[in-house]
Amino acid sequence: MRVRIHRGTREIGGTCVELEHDGARLLLDLGLPLDGAPDDTSHHLAINGLTGGGDLLALVLSHGHRDHVGLSHLAGPDLPVAMGAATLRILWAAAAFVPDSYVPTNTVTFTDGQALRFGPFTVTPILVDHSAYDAYALLVEAGQQRLLYSGDLRAHGRKGALFERLVRDPPRGIDTLLLEGSSLGRLDDDRTFPTEADIEDRFVGLFADTEGMALVTASAQNIDRVVSLYRACKRAGRTLVLDLYAAEVLAATGNPRIPQSDWPGVSVFVPRHQRVRIKRTGRFDLIERHRANRIYGEQLAALAPRAALLFRHSLLPDLDRADCLSGARAIWSQWAGYLGQPRGQALVTDLATRAIPLSHAHTSGHASIPDLKRLAAAIAPRQLVPVHTFEPERFPALFGSCVTIREDGQWWETAA
Ligand SMILES: [Zn+2]
Ligand SMILES: [Zn+2]
Known part of the structure; x- marks a missing residue:
């Protein structure tokens, strides 16, 4: 099997890996660079046959983060796009709220352990713990070769047992491991991250x-974090207030153990911009589906001392109108780096204007270095290739002589 990493050997973001065997090809992920825009053609990769119908047989997506799926609109209608079943539902749920969003139409969905055949390739998705719901490592077999692509993963989330399962019972005889190294350069070698329980x-x-x-600023698609928030609300006697978008994303998980809009202790508030959008798109079914615990702006001030709102900047005008921000606190529950960017700065300014203090509560979606070392040791690949990292040069010191650093765009063999 031949491999070409289009982007990711020295970069987090825009991940794309091309595989070739016996005249057939397969793509793993087609992501957007971290600061990229989907329609900026300078980010588009030169990949033959993306429109489908040729020797490129499928695009397989590890999970729904933009840095892995954000260029999937470049795949033509004849190219099958495979992804987790819940990932596809979440993409559809989000699309109802996000202008210019794209959801592939020629799709194949999978669940944990369900092997898929594309010509000479067998792809087995392995469910992993990550800040995106329904995230997978991908085992690809072709000829006599076995490649494992880690996707994005961690051990300290609410599904850490999945990581331990992988360490305890890893796929055997792996020729090439493509291992993500997001934490290199972000975390000391022996440090670990707080858990979701922390x-x-x-x-x-x-x-x-x-x-x-x-006012808790977290991605509604970070389902682990929403669960942490819901559990904290229960312990603190607060109601978790969701907007319609968050309610839809939670429903799209299809998981009865994930908090839902009709659960006790949950309320749904539909902000003005979502009401406007629903009128324009005619999607009144969305409001209907989440009406059980709906609350209105007039109720927010009374509820405020006993409420935690899954917050986004776009909700602030509604909160101002509801006059419910007295004594409020904002809690930033995503990557702190976003606060340094222009949109983050604008939020910081708006909070400061209202004298709302800003606290932090976050942990990484990616494995610590000790956890990555445990995983690499358990898999014991013949060749370990860094991907999804800014610091590939540090891999040999951490993971040993099996490491081979590859370059973007270079073809190489899984049998090193
Ligand atoms: Zn991710
Ligand atoms: Zn990623």
Whole structure:
């Protein structure tokens, strides 16, 4: 099997890996560079046959983060796009709220352990713990060769047992491991990250110090984080307030153990911009589906001391109108680096104008270096190739002589 990493040997973001065997090809992920725009053609990769119908047989997506799926609109209608079943549902749910969003139409969906055949390739998805729901490592077999692509993963989330399963019972005889190294350069070699349970505790502590509404800024698609937030709300006696978008994303998981809009302790608030969009798109079914615990702007001020809102900047005008921000605290529950970017800066300014303090509660979606070392040792590949990392040069010192650093665009063999 031949491999070509189009992007990711020295970069986090825009991941794309091309595989070739016996005259057939397969793509793993087709992501957008971190600061990229989907229609900026300078980011588009030169990949033959993306429109489909030729020797490129499929695009397989590891999970729904933009840096892995953000250029999938370049795949033509004749190219099958494979992804987790819940990932596809979440893409559809989000598309109802995000202008210019794209969802592939020629799709193949899979679940954990369900092998797929594309010509000479057998792809077995392995469910992993990550900040995106329904994320997979991908085992690809062709000829006599076995390649394992880690995708993005971690051990310290709410599904850490999946990581331990992989360490305890890894796929055997791996010729090439493409291992993500997001944490290299972000974390000391022996440090570990807080767990999602630690983040839940942190929320509880911050809620106790908050007289008014807690405004928790987290991605609704970070389902682990929403679960941490819901559990913290229960412990603190606060109602978790979701907007319609978050309610839809949670429903799209299809998982009865994930908090839903009709659960006790959950309320749904539909902000003005979502009401406008629903009128324009005629999607009144969305409001209908989440009406059980719906609340209105007039109720927010009274609820504020006992509420935690899954917050985004676009909700601020509605909160101003509802006059519910007295004693409020904002809690930034995503990557702190976003706060340094122009949109983050604008939020910081708007919070400061309202004298709303800003606290932090976050943990990484990616494995610590000790966890990556455990995984690499368990898999014991013949060749380990860094991907999804800014610091490939540090891999040999951490993972040993099996490491081979590859370059973007270069073809090489899995049998090194
Ligand atoms: Zn990811
Ligand atoms: Zn990623």
